[in-house]
Amino acid sequence: MNTLSKFDSILLGDNAFYGVDHLSHERARQRANHVQSIENAVNVIKCSYEIGIDGMVVATRPKLKEIIENLKQTSNIVDNLDFYPVMPYAQGLQLQLSEKGISNMIKEILKSGSIGDEIKIIAKGGIGFLKKDMLSLFKVFIDTEMLKLNFIKPKVIFLHPVFVDLALSLDMKSILETFKNHLRDNYKIEAGLCTKNFPWLVRKLEEWNLDFASIMTSFNPVGFLMNPSKEECEKTLNTYKGHVLAMNVFSGGFSNLNEVIDYLSNNSKICNVVVGASSIEHAKETITKLKQL
Secondary structure, three states, X not given: OOOOOOOOEEEEEOHHHHOOOXXXXXXXXXXXXXXXXXXXXXXXXXXXXXXXXXXXXXXXXXXXXXXXXXXXXXXXXXXXXXXXXXXXXXXXXXXXXXXXXXXHHHHHHHOOOOHHHHHHHHHHHHHHHHHOOHHHHHHHHHHHHHHHHOOOOEOEEEEOHHHHHHHHHHOOHHXXXXXXXXXXXXXXXXXXXXXXXXXXXXXXXXXXOOOOOEEEEEOOOOOOOOOOOHHHHHHHHHHOOOEEEEEOOOHHHOOOHHHHHHHHHOOOOOOEEEEEOOOHHHHHHHHHHHHOO
């Protein structure tokens, strides 16, 4: 457990394990072979755990299960970390939708579960699926995503910003409400929201009378993915009473560690931070300095 006074939690994000680079696709391709190896991911997680991370933010990527199984075989780290999945894995979803369509995509995902899981999910959402009812389909979609997480115990599950910000743009309270209620009623798990429009989301949640205990959003020195502006996001943070997890603190790779440390040091409202590390050296430097704040 983290005993820092500055941060309630320091979480390790998994984007760096897959060569994700928000600023340069070419740079991502150049480093992909090394950082995408299972061995590298496992070593970085072990190192980060020894330094003192409190948990991990993960996407429902196909390689996640392999990483977790490897960790379980060689340590007890998985049992001692809090997991914060973000669903769905947007890139994989887009690819499957374009290749297979929604019906075949769901059938394909169901094959990864047991026969009992498949029957249960179809029974719960079958009528809505046949009628193409959107919210029933959304519940089935949540259930198929949950099959990808049956090897960990999530603390909070976050809805991907693609869905959250779509719900905002369409003024669809029902999407967020369904996500929260379905996870609570069927899995006894708290739901969180991930967004690129923090002030807008906070205003709409108040208008809709919806309460989400956790929001994951960007905070960084240059305002990267902080919409509509860095100033507006920080103003909202100063008055928001909920639990905020700051992501993209390195501005997608634009800001260096010293700039990030300076920014976080001077923002007393940022108490939970998500950082990525593509190597053991990177993890040691980043997490050690954060723990010293």
